[in-house]
Amino acid sequence: MTQIKMTVNGKSASADVPDNTLLSEFLRENLRLTGTHVGCDTSQCGACVVHVDGRAVKSCTVLAASLDGADVTTIEGVANGKELHPMQAAFKKHHGLQCGFCTPGMIMSGIDMVSRYQAEGQALTEDAIRHELEGNICRCTGYHNIVKAIEDAADQMSAPAQAAE
Amino acid sequence: MYQTKYHKPASVDEAVAALSSAEDGKVLGGGQTLLPTMKQHLAAPTDLVDLRGIAGMDAISAADGVLTIGAGARHADVAASATVREAIPALACLAGGIGDPAVRSMGTIGGSVANNDPAADYPAAVLGLGATVVTNSREIAADDFFEGMFSTALGEDEIITAIKFPIPSSAGYTKFPNPASRYAMVGVFVAQTGGGARVAVTGAGQDGVFRAEMMENALSSSFEAGALDGATVDSRGMLSDIHGTAEYRAHLVSVMAKRAVDSAV
Numbered sequence: 001m002t003q004i005k006m007t008v009n010g011k012s013a014s015a016d017v018p019d020n021t022l023l024s025e026f027l028r029e030n031l032r033l034t035g036t037h038v039g040c041d042t043s044q045c046g047a048c049v050v051h052v053d054g055r056a057v058k059s060c061t062v063l064a065a066s067l068d069g070a071d072v073t074t075i076e077g078v079a080n081g082k083e084l085h086p087m088q089a090a091f092k093k094h095h096g097l098q099c100g101f102c103t104p105g106m107i108m109s110g111i112d113m114v115s116r117y118q119a120e121g122q123a124l125t126e127d128a129i130r131h132e133l134e135g136n137i138c139r140c141t142g143y144h145n146i147v148k149a150i151e152d153a154a155d156q157m158s159a160p161a162q163a164a165e
Numbered sequence: 166m167y168q169t170k171y172h173k174p175a176s177v178d179e180a181v182a183a184l185s186s187a188e189d190g191k192v193l194g195g196g197q198t199l200l201p202t203m204k205q206h207l208a209a210p211t212d213l214v215d216l217r218g219i220a221g222m223d224a225i226s227a228a229d230g231v232l233t234i235g236a237g238a239r240h241a242d243v244a245a246s247a248t249v250r251e252a253i254p255a256l257a258c259l260a261g262g263i264g265d266p267a268v269r270s271m272g273t274i275g276g277s278v279a280n281n282d283p284a285a286d287y288p289a290a291v292l293g294l295g296a297t298v299v300t301n302s303r304e305i306a307a308d309d310f311f312e313g314m315f316s317t318a319l320g321e322d323e324i325i326t327a328i329k330f331p332i333p334s335s336a337g338y339t340k341f342p343n344p345a346s347r348y349a350m351v352g353v354f355v356a357q358t359g360g361g362a363r364v365a366v367t368g369a370g371q372d373g374v375f376r377a378e379m380m381e382n383a384l385s386s387s388f389e390a391g392a393l394d395g396a397t398v399d400s401r402g403m404l405s406d407i408h409g410t411a412e413y414r415a416h417l418v419s420v421m422a423k424r425a426v427d428s429a430v
Contacts, residue, residue, distance in 0.1 A: 002171055019171035019213070022200075043201050046267060055241070055270040061200050062271065065171040066193070066215055113266065120245075134347065135265025 002065035008033070009077030017064045024048045026064035027074055035075040035104050039137070046136035049105040050074045056112035058135070075104035078111065086156035087111050087149070096149035098140035109136050110150040114157050124154050167209040173218040177301050177326060180214050184322040187212035192324055194276025195239060197268050216275070222326065227252045232330040236275025240264070243274060253294070254430050255336040255354070259286050262340065264347070275325040281373055283314045283404070284348040288374035290330070290338065293354030293365030297329040313372045333358045335388070337429030339421045340368065343408055350409055351417040355425040361385040364422060369403050369414040380422055390423040
């Protein structure tokens with residue numbers, strides 16, 4: 001067992017976990033944050049993507065014991081109260097989901113790619129979005145609307161920064 | 166996943182001590198291969214020794230014609246590093262093409278090189294650039310390091326601490342990813358160095374990464390794609406599976422090698 005203390009969606013979370021506990025299990029079973037989905041459990045589908053210290057990771061492929069002191073954000077932590085995150089709003093607007101199973105991972109990967117490209121001052125083109133989604137699998141939509149949603153959200157996410165200039 | 170005991174040492178010495186006192190210990194780099202392997206019960210180490218608590222293990226620096234990358238540097242760090250992009254752009258590009266973005270957030274160069282997966286990208290760069298693998302106890306030349314599929318010269322409790330890459334005059338890497346898994350079916354790293362051209366091939370060989378000597382000779386005379394006309398690798402040493410025959414892979418090696426030379430900077 002390992003004693004861990006991390007920040008999850010801004011709140012402190014402590015537990016004594018078996019050493020083989022995956023972050024996805026810790027989030028879903030200890031913290032009851034079931035928005036993080038486990039699709040393939042073999043680190044391919046990306047439904048379990050969360051942010052750890054600002055980077056998108058597959059929570060089914062990280063040990064909770066290794067994250068003492070980490071700052072974790074899950075799909076439950078991206079909205080501002082009742083106001084959806086621009087990425088969530090764009091998925092809703094562009095019908096970027098059908099069954100919704102992959103959506104938490106898509107949103108978390110989408111936010112991560114927009115943040116990375118904007119930090120580097122690179123343009124997040126449609127091609128780049130498709131390439132960046134390599135680790136997120138959707139079996140319903142055919143991806144077109146997911147790509148449109150991320151493109152739209154990228155514009156929304158850059159708007160406040162431009163307004164502040 | 167079977168139960169295991171997690172260790173997070175603060176120094177390389179502590180890590181070596183934890184490994185040697187474990188019944189069946191394994192080093193945990195970024196865990197992007199080891200953890201899935203453990204989940205499938207293909208590995209069941211009694212102890213996991215995580216290197217991420219060791220300060221400075223992810224440092225990247227360039228000096229005197231050598232680029233040194235700490236074993237703990239993550240693929241995303243290497244891909245984004247201004248130092249790597251300046252010194253060996255092909256290496257930054259290779260790192261940016263490993264797995265997917267979430268895997269690159271966690272996976273490390275030390276883990277990839279120590280695992281020596283026959284379809285991994287980094288072994289091609291390490292061998293293609295004639296790099297040196299630095300461990301807690303010695304330095305191992307790339308030519309002596311890779312000993313076959315999933316097999317290296319590393320001793321039982323030996324830990325990679327860094328990789329030293331001599332900076333080439335130009336280098337390129339091109340891979341043909343499997344359309345489903347995205348692992349390299351063939352990846353070719355080419356480099357123009359002071360000692361002549363080097364060509365290393367990953368994904369294709371039955372014994373893991375290897376050097377393509379006929380191609381090296383051709384490129385040493387003239388480092389351009391046209392020089393590779395007629396330079397081949399023997400299909401008898403190639404992997405053959407449902408994704409492609411040995412002959413198909415051997416052919417892909419020639420095609421990827423030419424593209425790698427064309428992309429070299």
